[in-house]
Amino acid sequence: MSEKKATRAVYGEMLVELAEKYPELIVLDADLSSATMTKGFAKAYPERFLDMGIAEANMIGVAAGLAACGKKPFANSFAMFTAGRAYEQIRNSVAYPGLNVKCIGSHGGLSVGEDGATHQCLEDLALMSAIPGMLVLNPCDGNEMRQAVLALIEYEGPAYMRLGRMAVENVTDSVEGYKFEIGKAAKLREGSDLTICATGLMVQRALSAAGLLEAQGISARVLDFHTIKPLDGEALLAAARETGCILTTEEHSINGGLGSAVAAFLGENCPVPVVRHGVNDEFGRSGKAELVLAAYGLTDEGIAMRAKDALKLKA
Amino acid sequence: MTTRQLELIAARGRRLGMEMVFRAASGHIGGSLSAMDILTELYFEELRVDTAAPRAAGRDRFIMSKGHCTPALYSILALRGFFPEEQLALFRSIEGHMSGHPDMVNVPGVDMSTGSLGQGLSAAVGMAIAGKFDGADYRVYALMGDGEIEEGQIWEAAMSAAKYKLDNLCGIVDVNGLQIDGKTADVMPSEPLDKKFEAFGWKVIKADGHDFESLRAALAEAKAEKGRPSVILAKTVKGKGVSFMENDAGWHGKAPNAEQYEQAMAELNAAVAKLEVE
Numbered sequence: 001m002s003e004k005k006a007t008r009a010v011y012g013e014m015l016v017e018l019a020e021k022y023p024e025l026i027v028l029d030a031d032l033s034s035a036t037m038t039k040g041f042a043k044a045y046p047e048r049f050l051d052m053g054i055a056e057a058n059m060i061g062v063a064a065g066l067a068a069c070g071k072k073p074f075a076n077s078f079a080m081f082t083a084g085r086a087y088e089q090i091r092n093s094v095a096y097p098g099l100n101v102k103c104i105g106s107h108g109g110l111s112v113g114e115d116g117a118t119h120q121c122l123e124d125l126a127l128m129s130a131i132p133g134m135l136v137l138n139p140c141d142g143n144e145m146r147q148a149v150l151a152l153i154e155y156e157g158p159a160y161m162r163l164g165r166m167a168v169e170n171v172t173d174s175v176e177g178y179k180f181e182i183g184k185a186a187k188l189r190e191g192s193d194l195t196i197c198a199t200g201l202m203v204q205r206a207l208s209a210a211g212l213l214e215a216q217g218i219s220a221r222v223l224d225f226h227t228i229k230p231l232d233g234e235a236l237l238a239a240a241r242e243t244g245c246i247l248t249t250e251e252h253s254i255n256g257g258l259g260s261a262v263a264a265f266l267g268e269n270c271p272v273p274v275v276r277h278g279v280n281d282e283f284g285r286s287g288k289a290e291l292v293l294a295a296y297g298l299t300d301e302g303i304a305m306r307a308k309d310a311l312k313l314k315a
Numbered sequence: 316m317t318t319r320q321l322e323l324i325a326a327r328g329r330r331l332g333m334e335m336v337f338r339a340a341s342g343h344i345g346g347s348l349s350a351m352d353i354l355t356e357l358y359f360e361e362l363r364v365d366t367a368a369p370r371a372a373g374r375d376r377f378i379m380s381k382g383h384c385t386p387a388l389y390s391i392l393a394l395r396g397f398f399p400e401e402q403l404a405l406f407r408s409i410e411g412h413m414s415g416h417p418d419m420v421n422v423p424g425v426d427m428s429t430g431s432l433g434q435g436l437s438a439a440v441g442m443a444i445a446g447k448f449d450g451a452d453y454r455v456y457a458l459m460g461d462g463e464i465e466e467g468q469i470w471e472a473a474m475s476a477a478k479y480k481l482d483n484l485c486g487i488v489d490v491n492g493l494q495i496d497g498k499t500a501d502v503m504p505s506e507p508l509d510k511k512f513e514a515f516g517w518k519v520i521k522a523d524g525h526d527f528e529s530l531r532a533a534l535a536e537a538k539a540e541k542g543r544p545s546v547i548l549a550k551t552v553k554g555k556g557v558s559f560m561e562n563d564a565g566w567h568g569k570a571p572n573a574e575q576y577e578q579a580m581a582e583l584n585a586a587v588a589k590l591e592v593e
Contacts, residue, residue, distance in 0.1 A: 026448075050444065050479075058437045058471035065441020068419070068427060070372070071448070073441075089434060089468075097419050097428040 004167035008106045010142040011163050012037025014149035015074065019045050022072060022153055028063055030056045030077040036106040036163070038076050056081045060089040060103065067099040072153060078112075079105030079162055083124035095131045095158040102152055103128075108138070108162035109251035110279065110296060111201060113289035120284030120292075125199075126256025128160035129229045135159035135182065136229040140203035143173040144226055147180035155182065166289045168201050172224065183227050185235040191221030194310055195239035195246050199225040199258045202249040202277075202298065209303035220307060231261050237270050245273040245314040247307045251298055254278040273313035277306040316359055321527045323590040324394055325355040329556045330583040331393065331403055332386030337576045339407035342415065345566040346460060347387035349491040349524065349551040354391040356530040357456060366396040369423045375453050376442050378427040380435025381460035381489060382416040383568065389413060389422065397424030433466025435459065436486060440476050443484040443544075454538070458487045462494030465503045470515065476544040477516025485537040486517070486546040489524060491553035493564040512546045524549030557582055 015027055015038060028050045033039040042049040052059040056077050063073035075082065082105040083090070094101045105124050112120045128136045135155060139145040145163070152159060172178050175188050188203070189210050198206035203224045210220040221243055223235055239246060246266065248259035259276030266274055279296055286292070293299065328351045336342035358364070362375040379388045385406070393400045405411025412421035416430025426442075429435045439457035446453050459469065476484055488508060496502045505511075509519045518540045522533035530549065537545035553567075554560030557579045571579055 048448075052475055053471075053478075055468075055471035055475070057434075057468040058440070058475055061434050061437020061468065061472065062441035062444065062475060065427070065438035065443075066445050067441075068438065069442050069445035069449075071445055088431060089437070092428070092431040093434045093438060 004169050005142045006164055006167045007139055007142060007145040008037045008163040008165060010145040011149060012040050014146055015041040016044050018153055024070060024072040025153065026050065026066055026071045026073045028052055028059050028073055028075040030054055030059050030081065032077055036076040056086040057089050060086040061093050063101045064093040064099050067101045072100060074102040074104055076104045076106065078119060079108035079121035079124040080119055083127045083160060084121060087127050091131050095134055098133060098157060100156050101158055103160045104163060105160065106163040107165045109200065110284045110292045110298065111164055111166040111251060111289040113292055114286050116286035117283040122253045122279050122284065123256065124162060125228050125252050125258065129256065129261065133158060134229060137161040137227055138200045139226045140200055140224055141168055141170045141172055143170050144180060148226060151180060151182050162200065164201055166201065169204050171204050171207055180226065183230045183232060185232040186224040186226065188224050189222040191219040192243055193219045194307055195221040195223060195243045196303065196307060197223045197225055197246060197248045197258060197262055199228060199250050202251055205300050206249055206303055208300040209307065212300055212304045213307055225258055228258055228261060231265055233265055233269065236262060236265055240266055240270040240272045245310045247275050247277055247310045249277040249303050252278050254280055273310055275306055275310040277303055318527045319590060319593060321355050321359060324359055325352045326583065326586045326590055328355060328387065328390040328394055330587060331390035331400065333579050333583055335386045335403050335406040336570045338404060340570045341407055342386050342570060343383040343568045344386060345553045345560060346381060346489065346491065347384040348555045348557065348560065349553045350384050350387045350458060350489045352525045352527065353458060353487060353489060353530060353549055354387050356527055358391050358395045360531060361534050369397055373451060373453055376426045376455045378435040378439045378457040379417050379429055380457050381463050382429030382435065385415060385417055388417060392424040432463040433468040436469050436472040439484055440472050440481060443481040444479055446483050454483050454485065456485050456487065458489060461488055461490045461492065461499050461505060464488065464505055473512065473515040473517065480542050481544045482541050484544040486544065488546060488548050489551050490548055491551045493553045495564065495567050497564050508548050516543055518543055518545040520545060520547045522547050522549045524551035525555060556586060
């Protein structure tokens with residue numbers, strides 16, 4: 001097992017790595033460069049780094065102007081402020097005119113930990129997915145983040161990507177045949193009784209939960225939804241037909257994120273039981289990240305328990 | 316161009332804008348009439364633009380941050396030759412793509428999609444920074460309303476423009492003193508605008524927004540300023556050119572009825588005719 005690393009750390013390294021190849025890459029931040037990990041880029045390429053101060057709305061608008069002139073801006077803050085504070089700027093100044101701005105939300109979800117509810121964004125995937133034409137990414141580990149950034153810089157158009165604060169284990173690098181492709185869920189584990197659709201740091205937990213379930217004689221497929229939008233309908237249809245029920249798990253509100261998208265898609269295309277595991281219409285709270293996740297049931301055991309609820313609904 | 320020629324273009328623009336709003340039975344005529352002379356000076360004297368290549372990399376950019384004033388912007392773009400005047404008939408219509416607020420994807424000559432107030436200046440800052448990066452000599456202009464600048468984002472953008480010493484950026488405020496709910500002085504006092512912009516690190520220039528020579532001098536002064544952005548505070552009359560619409564907040568976003576339209580057009584036609592004779 002490789003050393004644990006936060007996806008934000010890998011993201012920060014990738015910006016530096018890509019700087020020479022992409023002279024149009026401009027990085028913006030809103031006074032959080034140490035936390036969002038854009039500091040490395042700022043140090044290496046100060047002339048291409050814009051610290052816009054604690055003013056996210058303007059940061060997004062400036063990024064829109066840069067994109068309109070052919071630059072490739074990556075605008076960074078915490079998920080709460082990128083997707084939340086600057087929601088309307090992203091909608092109207094970036095997405096409506098289809099500008100090539102990459103909106104990055106670090107510190108998504110409960111794993112922000114000690115800072116508590118005001119900084120634990122549980123709605124970013126919902127907000128960003130609601131905007132027409134937005135690409136919405138939420139990579140689960142360093143390996144996946146690396147490939148996501150490579151894909152994102154080549155992608156032309158408005159996009160949002162969530163980064164995590166907490167160090168996480170690399171899991172995708174050891175999966176045979178793993179390939180990152182925007183809009184395609186990665187099958188990390190085969191299974192026949194149910195499918196667990198996971199995103200972000202719940203992917204590692206879903207894999208562990210699948211192990212727990214296996215010990216109880218339950219075979220769980222695990223799909224890694226690094227792309228929330230566009231949703232991989234093909235993988236979902238196969239999962240529904242082949243395993244007959246679905247559990248979604250995300251470090252996000254169960255409303256509007258992966259779970260909602262999966263339930264809506266399958267309800268319309270191949271109705272099977274869908275159980276949504278995530279944060280239940282609540283705010284977060286302060287605490288050590290791992291303890292906060294546990295308090296909300298976002299654990300291996302929590303997933304396994306809800307998996308059994310899903311199985312019970314299976315005809 | 317002579318002042319008389321510019322006055323004639325603006326008079327025609329006012330007439331086109333009025334036709335657009337009447338035909339669509341909706342739209343923002345008051346602020347469009349106040350901004351018409353500013354837009355005329357910009358598009359017929361100041362901006363380096365090419366109607367044959369509306370997206371040329373080296374062009375000057377104009378952002379209508381007070382995006383609701385499409386009756387002015389679209390009229391002037393049509394008169395300048397970005398698209399045929401007939402296209403104005405599709406303003407706010409489901410039959411076309413002449414949307415109520417500026418749309419950079421579908422309307423030739425529009426440099427930024429705007430409409431949600433307070434966002435245009437930020438995009439202008441981004442374009443000006445891009446110009447500095449590239450060592451390009453284009454300039455960026457953003458027209459704001461004096462009601463619009465109640466939005467906090469304008470002041471975020473103002474701070475950032477000063478930080479990056481954007482002397483290739485020129486803000487213009489259409490100071491007509493009115494917003495939807497009434498006088499800006501009553502709704503949310505924003506004066507003294509000169510002191511505010513100065514405090515934010517901008518060069519402040521005052522102009523008469525209905526006097527082409529005054530506007531031209533202000534724009535030249537802005538262009539000559541080095542090391543900081545400039546803002547022109549252009550004093551205007553909301554509803555300018557139509558007697559019963561002047562200085563009346565009620566005409567912010569209301570279309571005239573048939574009778575009012577006839578009266579308005581009589582005044583606007585007379586203004587055009589007078590200038591045509593001269």
